[in-house]
Amino acid sequence: MLEEIILAGFGGQGVMSMGQLLAYAGMMEDKHVSWIPSYGPEMRGGTANCSVTISDAPVSSPLISEPHTLIVLNRPSLEKFEQDVQPDGLLLLNSSLVDLEPKRQDLSVLKIPASELADEKLKNSRVANMIILGAFVELTKAVSMDSVIAALKKVLPEYRHNLIPLNRQALEIGADLARAGR
Amino acid sequence: MAKVLMKGNEALGEAAIRAGCRYFFGYPITPQSELPHYLAWRLPEVGGVFLQAESEIAAINMVYGAAGSGARAMTSSSSPGVSLKMEGISYIAGAELPCVIVNMQRGGPGLGGIQPGQSDYFQAVKGGGHGDYKLLVLAPASVQEMVDTMAKAFELADKYRNPVMILGDGILGQMMEPVELPEMKDVETLPVKPWATTGAKERTPNIINSLFLDPEELEAHNLKLQAKYEQMIQEETMAESYQTDDAEIVVVGYGSSARVAKAAVDQARAEGIKAGLFRPITLFPFPKKEIEQACRQAKNVLTVEMSLGQLVEDVRYNLEFRVPVHFYGRVGGMVPTTRAVLTEIKRLTQGGEKA
Numbered sequence: 001m002l003e004e005i006i007l008a009g010f011g012g013q014g015v016m017s018m019g020q021l022l023a024y025a026g027m028m029e030d031k032h033v034s035w036i037p038s039y040g041p042e043m044r045g046g047t048a049n050c051s052v053t054i055s056d057a058p059v060s061s062p063l064i065s066e067p068h069t070l071i072v073l074n075r076p077s078l079e080k081f082e083q084d085v086q087p088d089g090l091l092l093l094n095s096s097l098v099d100l101e102p103k104r105q106d107l108s109v110l111k112i113p114a115s116e117l118a119d120e121k122l123k124n125s126r127v128a129n130m131i132i133l134g135a136f137v138e139l140t141k142a143v144s145m146d147s148v149i150a151a152l153k154k155v156l157p158e159y160r161h162n163l164i165p166l167n168r169q170a171l172e173i174g175a176d177l178a179r180a181g182r
Numbered sequence: 183m184a185k186v187l188m189k190g191n192e193a194l195g196e197a198a199i200r201a202g203c204r205y206f207f208g209y210p211i212t213p214q215s216e217l218p219h220y221l222a223w224r225l226p227e228v229g230g231v232f233l234q235a236e237s238e239i240a241a242i243n244m245v246y247g248a249a250g251s252g253a254r255a256m257t258s259s260s261s262p263g264v265s266l267k268m269e270g271i272s273y274i275a276g277a278e279l280p281c282v283i284v285n286m287q288r289g290g291p292g293l294g295g296i297q298p299g300q301s302d303y304f305q306a307v308k309g310g311g312h313g314d315y316k317l318l319v320l321a322p323a324s325v326q327e328m329v330d331t332m333a334k335a336f337e338l339a340d341k342y343r344n345p346v347m348i349l350g351d352g353i354l355g356q357m358m359e360p361v362e363l364p365e366m367k368d369v370e371t372l373p374v375k376p377w378a379t380t381g382a383k384e385r386t387p388n389i390i391n392s393l394f395l396d397p398e399e400l401e402a403h404n405l406k407l408q409a410k411y412e413q414m415i416q417e418e419t420m421a422e423s424y425q426t427d428d429a430e431i432v433v434v435g436y437g438s439s440a441r442v443a444k445a446a447v448d449q450a451r452a453e454g455i456k457a458g459l460f461r462p463i464t465l466f467p468f469p470k471k472e473i474e475q476a477c478r479q480a481k482n483v484l485t486v487e488m489s490l491g492q493l494v495e496d497v498r499y500n501l502e503f504r505v506p507v508h509f510y511g512r513v514g515g516m517v518p519t520t521r522a523v524l525t526e527i528k529r530l531t532q533g534g535e536k537a
Contacts, residue, residue, distance in 0.1 A: 060445030
C-alpha cells in the first residue's frame with residue numbers, strides 16, 4: 001500500500017494540519033509516513049501546500065511529484081497541480097471556492113461545497129478542510145476514521161481540544177458525502 | 183518509548199537537549215529556523231541557554247567560548263550562514279574544542295535560494311575555513327537517523343576534541359516523520375573535561391588558543407591534528423550498503439538524495455536490473471573500505487547529488503578510478519526524482535537516453 005497525497009489551498013485554510021492529521025493517523029497504524037510542507041516565501045492568504053506519504057514500506061522521498069490523490073481547497077491549487085496527478089488518480093476539490101472545471105478526464109473527481117456545508121451545517125467555515133478530509137478517508141481508506149480522530153488530539157494544541165467534537169462532525173459529513181457520491 | 187511525529191529541525195533540537203547540550207547560539211535562516219525556534223522555548227525548560235546572536239559570526243564564537251568552558255554547545259545554520267561561521271570553525275578546530283554544527287543545506291552559491299541543496303559538500307568535508315583541519319561530517323538521511331546522529335555527534339566531538347558537523351538539507355529539516363526519542367542524558371554524568379577553562383583556583387591554568395607563533399610548535403600542533411584525523415579514518419567510518427552484494431550498478435548518494443536513489447534501486451530491481459545503493463553516513467572520514475566492498479563487482483557506479491558534482495570526486499578517488507563513476511545531479515532547490523535516477527540506471531546498464 002502506497003498513498004501519495006498533495007494537499008493545497010490558501011494559507012489559513014488548514015491544509016498543513018490536514019496533512020499532519022493524515023501522517024499522524026498513519027503513524028498510529030504503524031505505517032511509514034512522511035509530511036513535508038512547501039516552504040517558499042509563504043504568507044497567510046497566499047497558496048500553501050504539503051505532501052503526505054502513507055506506505056507499508058519505508059518512504060523514499062517525501063517530495064511527491066506525481067500524487068495518487070490531489071486535494072485542493074482553492075482555484076490556484078487546482079491550476080497548479082491538476083496535471084501532476086497520476087493517471088486515473090483521485091481529485092477532491094472544494095467546489096465552494098473552485099469555480100473551475102477540472103480538465104483531466106481520467107481522474108475520479110469528487111466536488112464538495114465544503115465551505116458552504118461547514119457554514120450551513122456547523123456554523124463554522126473553518127472546518128471545511130475536515131469535511132474534505134472525511135471524504136478522502138472514506139474513499140481511500142488510507143487510514144481509518146478512528147485514527148484520524150485520535151490524531152486530532154495530537155495535532156490540535158490542548159487549548160483547542162474543545163473543538164474536537166466539531167472537527168469530528170465535519171469529518172463525518174465528508175464521509176457521508178463520499179458514501180453517497182460513490 | 184512511543185513514536186512521535188516531528189519535523190527534522192525540531193527533532194534535532196530535542197535530540198541535542200537529550201544528548202546533554204545546554205547551550206545554543208545561532209541566527210535564523212531558512213530552512214533551519216525551526217531548530218532555534220524550538221530550542222528558544224525548550225532550552226530554558228531544562229536550565230539551558232538559548233541565545234540569538236547578532237550574527238552567525240558572533241554565534242560561532244559564542245560556541246567557541248562555551249565549548250572552551252567544557253559545555254556541550256551547538257550552533258545551526260544553512261549554507262550562506264555556515265559560510266559566515268567558517269573563520270570560527272577553523273579557530274575551534276585549531277583550539278581543539280568539541281562542538282556540534284548543523285548545516286541544513288540550501289541552494290547556492292551566494293544567497294542562492296531557500297530550497298534544499300547539497301552543494302556545501304566540499305566546504306564541509308574538505309575544510310571551508312583556513313588551515314589544515316577537518317570536521318567530522320555526519321550525513322543522516324531520515325528524521326530518526328538525525329536524532330540518533332545527534333548523540334553520536336556530541337560523543338565524537340568529545341572523543342576527538344573536534345567540531346562535528348551534521349550535514350542535512352532543506353528536505354530533512356522541513357519534513358515530519360515518526361521518531362523515537364532517546365532517554366534524557368544526565369548532564370552531571372557526562373565525561374569530565376580536565377582541559378576546560380573552568381577557573382584555575384588551586385591548579386595550573388588551562389589555556390585554549392589557536393595561535394602558535396613558533397613555526398616548530400605550530401608544525402607539531404598540525405601533526406598532532408593530522409594524527410587525530412588519521413584515527414578518525416581508522417575508527418569512525420559509517421555507511422549503509424543496500425542490495426550491493428550482486429550489484430552490477432551501485433548508486434551512491436547521501437542524505438535526501440540517497441532516499442531518492444534507494445527508491446530508484448528498488449524499482450530497478452523490480453525490473454530485473456542488479457542495482458544497489460551505497461550511502462556514506464560519515465562524509466569525513468569517507469568510508470573507503472565500505473565503498474570498495476560495496477562496489478567490488480560493479481561495472482558502473484552512479485552518484486546522485488543535489489550539486490553539480492562534489493561527492494562524485496570522493497567516490498572516484500576512494501574507488502581509485504577502477505570503476506567508471508557517473509554522475510547525476512540537480513541543483514538550485516530542484517530535487518532528483520526517482521524516475522530520473524531510474525532512467526540513468528537503465529541508460530548505464532542497458533543503453534538509452536540521458537535523463
